[in-house]
Amino acid sequence: MNEQSAPVGTVASHxxxxxxxxxxxxxxxxxxxxxxxxxAVQYFITGGLFFILAGLLAELMxxxxxxxxxxxxxxxxxxxxxxxxxxxxxxxxxxxxLTGGFGNLVMPLQIGARDVAFPWLNMLSFWLFPPAxxxxxxxxxxxxxxxxxxxxxxxxxxxxxxxxxxCLAIFLIGVSATITGLNFLVTIVKxxxxxxxxxxxxxxxxxxxxxxxxxMIATANxxxxxxxxxxxxxxxxxxxxxxxxxxxxxxxHVFWFYSHPAVYIMILPAFGIVSEIIPTFVRRPIFGYxxxxxxxxxxxxxxxxxxxxxxxxxxxxxWEQLLFMxxxxxxxxxxxxxxxxxxxxxxxxxxxxDTPLLxxxxxxxxxxxxxxTGIMLASVPADIHEHGTYFVVAHLHYVLFGxxxxxxxxxxxxxxxxxxxxxxxxxxxxxxxxxMFTAFNATFLPMHWIGLxxxxxxxxxxxxxxxxxxxxxSISAFVLGFSxxxxxxxxxxxxxxxxxxxxxxxxxxxxxxxxxxxxxxxNFKDIPIVLSGPYExxxxxxxxxxxxxxxxxPVH
Amino acid sequence: xxxxxxxPSDAEYADVSSQRLLGFLFFLISDxxxxxxxxxSYLYLRDVAPVWPPPxxxxxxxxxxxxxxxxxxxxxxxxxYAMEGIRRDRRRQFVAFILATIVLGxxxxxxxxxxxxxxxxxxxxSTFGASFFTLTGLHGFHVLxxxxxxxxxxxxxxxxxxxxxxxxxxxxATLYWHFVDVIWVxxxxxxxxY
Ligand SMILES: [Cu+2]
Numbered sequence: 001m002n003e004q005s006a007p008v009g010t011v012a013s014h015x016x017x018x019x020x021x022x023x024x025x026x027x028x029x030x031x032x033x034x035x036x037x038x039x040a041v042q043y044f045i046t047g048g049l050f051f052i053l054a055g056l057l058a059e060l061m062x063x064x065x066x067x068x069x070x071x072x073x074x075x076x077x078x079x080x081x082x083x084x085x086x087x088x089x090x091x092x093x094x095x096x097x098l099t100g101g102f103g104n105l106v107m108p109l110q111i112g113a114r115d116v117a118f119p120w121l122n123m124l125s126f127w128l129f130p131p132a133x134x135x136x137x138x139x140x141x142x143x144x145x146x147x148x149x150x151x152x153x154x155x156x157x158x159x160x161x162x163x164x165x166x167c168l169a170i171f172l173i174g175v176s177a178t179i180t181g182l183n184f185l186v187t188i189v190k191x192x193x194x195x196x197x198x199x200x201x202x203x204x205x206x207x208x209x210x211x212x213x214x215x216m217i218a219t220a221n222x223x224x225x226x227x228x229x230x231x232x233x234x235x236x237x238x239x240x241x242x243x244x245x246x247x248x249x250x251x252x253h254v255f256w257f258y259s260h261p262a263v264y265i266m267i268l269p270a271f272g273i274v275s276e277i278i279p280t281f282v283r284r285p286i287f288g289y290x291x292x293x294x295x296x297x298x299x300x301x302x303x304x305x306x307x308x309x310x311x312x313x314x315x316x317x318x319w320e321q322l323l324f325m326x327x328x329x330x331x332x333x334x335x336x337x338x339x340x341x342x343x344x345x346x347x348x349x350x351x352x353x354d355t356p357l358l359x360x361x362x363x364x365x366x367x368x369x370x371x372x373t374g375i376m377l378a379s380v381p382a383d384i385h386e387h388g389t390y391f392v393v394a395h396l397h398y399v400l401f402g403x404x405x406x407x408x409x410x411x412x413x414x415x416x417x418x419x420x421x422x423x424x425x426x427x428x429x430x431x432x433x434x435x436m437f438t439a440f441n442a443t444f445l446p447m448h449w450i451g452l453x454x455x456x457x458x459x460x461x462x463x464x465x466x467x468x469x470x471x472x473x474s475i476s477a478f479v480l481g482f483s484x485x486x487x488x489x490x491x492x493x494x495x496x497x498x499x500x501x502x503x504x505x506x507x508x509x510x511x512x513x514x515x516x517x518x519x520x521x522x523n524f525k526d527i528p529i530v531l532s533g534p535y536e537x538x539x540x541x542x543x544x545x546x547x548x549x550x551x552x553x554p555v556h
Numbered sequence: 557x558x559x560x561x562x563x564p565s566d567a568e569y570a571d572v573s574s575q576r577l578l579g580f581l582f583f584l585i586s587d588x589x590x591x592x593x594x595x596x597s598y599l600y601l602r603d604v605a606p607v608w609p610p611p612x613x614x615x616x617x618x619x620x621x622x623x624x625x626x627x628x629x630x631x632x633x634x635x636x637y638a639m640e641g642i643r644r645d646r647r648r649q650f651v652a653f654i655l656a657t658i659v660l661g662x663x664x665x666x667x668x669x670x671x672x673x674x675x676x677x678x679x680x681x682s683t684f685g686a687s688f689f690t691l692t693g694l695h696g697f698h699v700l701x702x703x704x705x706x707x708x709x710x711x712x713x714x715x716x717x718x719x720x721x722x723x724x725x726x727x728x729a730t731l732y733w734h735f736v737d738v739i740w741v742x743x744x745x746x747x748x749x750y
Binding site for chain 1: 571574575576578579582583585586587589590592593594596597600601604605610679680682683685686689690
């Protein structure tokens with residue numbers, strides 16, 4: 001490899017500097033692969049399958065809720081459906097797709113590395129994921145959990161064996177996420193290309209790094225909490241059972257001490273995706289690079305100090321309620337900074353409305369809306385009224401669906417060509433977006449009002465006064481489910497008929513676009529040298545040591 | 557597929573070992589969080605209990621634990637001298653002190669086993685037993701893994717894997733051993749004194 005003139009100060013370029021030939025057996029290449037790009041695809045496929053399963057559970061629930069006293073599902077099955085739906089969407093879909101999928105696919109390329117720091121651990125992380133998913137869905141055979149994705153005691157202590165499987169499944173996911181976090185963090189600290197200082201890192205890398213830190217710390221705590229629940233269920237060791245001196249609220253504390261940071265594990269990478277797509281499709285430098293980067297870190301820090309806002313009706317002391325209300329509102333500030341920076345980048349730019357940017361605009365509107373209802377829920381008096389109603393269901397879907405899932409699709413449309421070498425069809429992409437965006441809002445917007453009127457969540461039947469709205473919501477949810485079939489068709493179609501993308505179809509400036517699509521086995525023939533930040537549209541490309549024939553920015 | 561054996565240069569070794577050490581440090585941080593979760597649970601359960609310790613529970617015997625703690629802290633010191641031995645290339649010092657560390661670590665485990673078999677409380681018996689046995693058991697498991705790890709790096713060093721300049725595995729083992737010591741300080745205070 002090329003040893004010339006690597007500036008001192010960042011990362012030595014000889015880490016992983018020896019180019020081995022790619023493995024030649026099918027198993028080593030596609031199953032037990034050590035290559036971060038292959039592992040990313042494994043995450044996308046596995047997470048995609050779980051997305052379909054968890055989505056079908058949601059459609060079953062909406063079928064049950066078409067009428068106030070339907071009998072599509074039994075009451076118990078309905079409880080199982082929403083518990084597994086929530087658990088699967090959080091732990092088997094959003095977190096693995098954003099961190100395992102996009103983090104693996106994009107982050108090492110963007111920092112100019114040949115792979116992550118510990119490829120073997122990366123493979124291990126992935127292979128903990130499918131067994132976890134199988135355990136979670138297998139719980140239906142043994143009486144699936146019925147206490148929602150939060151599994152509060154005492155119900156979670158009283159349910160049959162399926163809840164123990166739930167504990168094991170999420171424990172495996174927790175270990176996997178902790179290992180991935182550790183691995184990514186070492187990669188970002190130690191393996192950046194020469195010249196790539198922290199403030200020259202692409203914003204997706206900032207987001208992934210913060211997420212990795214949160215995964216490492218918060219998820220370890222989740223694993224411990226789950227171990228406690230499992231031990232209590234299996235051996236009767238009292239932690240959470242109030243009859244034996246335990247405390248159910250203790251579970252709420254340790255669960256939310258993980259699960260609020262987990263909200264940011266689920267949204268920060270989407271913020272990163274948005275921060276990459278906007279400058280590319282507006283053709284101008286991102287507004288307030290440092291503000292966006294540092295606000296990620298601020299969100300990461302603050303996210304550990306707000307968990308009890310989920311417990312305003314659990315009998316906290318007054319001062320605790322007020323403290324957590326204030327801290328929660330404070331976390332809206334760094335998030336608001338990001339939204340202002342994105343809007344300022346879009347403002348007056350030459351906007352190219354390709355599908356990735358459409359999804360980003362969808363993200364901006366729905367996520368901001370979800371953020372605002374979040375502020376409403378953060379204020380104690382409002383929360384006491386809204387807690388446990390459909391208002392919360394609406395809020396969390398605007399954040400996790402309108403935020404994370406829209407972010408995932410934006411990223412998929414954006415990096416699909418880098419992953420596969422082919423473009424997705426633009427017309428189908430636009431149809432997908434408009435159908436999904438409309439159906440999403442039609443599904444979840446009305447839930448705000450029925451929630452404010454007092455319709456409780458997690459119940460299989462309801463007062464007939466909510467019947468009309470629920471029928472409308474259910475029909476919208478079926479359309480929403482259908483919209484993903486368009487994406488599936490588009491993805492399968494592109495394998496054969498997709499336009500060949502070339503190295504840089506969008507004219508972006510981060511490092512992953514400076515190499516062929518799909519990226520070759522060792523990513524960079526020579527480790528690139530980074531001369532300045534990645535978003536300086538109009539200036540020459542800030543890289544040395546890259547293949548100039550690939551590093552041209554095409555003009556559409 | 558036969559691969560040519562690649563002997564890393566000093567700079568490569570330094571890079572790889574700094575990566576691995578950082579990864580190991582991160583592992584210890586997340587491990588610390590796991591202990592932290594159960595310590596928080598213990599303090600919380602203690603706080604909400606009307607009387608503490610719960611009725612009918614006898615607190616574990618302080619003096620045995622104090623002696624056992626001295627054994628463990630002593631092993632921290634011997635580990636330090638073992639590392640000094642490798643850094644200054646004094647083989648004999650290294651061998652003597654790492655063996656002492658292994659023996660002291662095993663003694664600690666024996667002491668803990670003695671304590672476990674002589675306590676009347678059980679794991680599932682009360683919230684005290686739940687926290688006590690979960691935390692000290694988890695810690696004892698860490699000591700056990702540590703002893704196995706020390707024996708492994710000791711054998712590796714005898715075989716020439718680690719030298720005065722290249723001893724990543726020994727550094728990691730030392731870090732781990734001190735980490736286990738520090739956790740014990742917290743547990744000793746929480747269960748035997750506080
Ligand atoms: Cu929260």
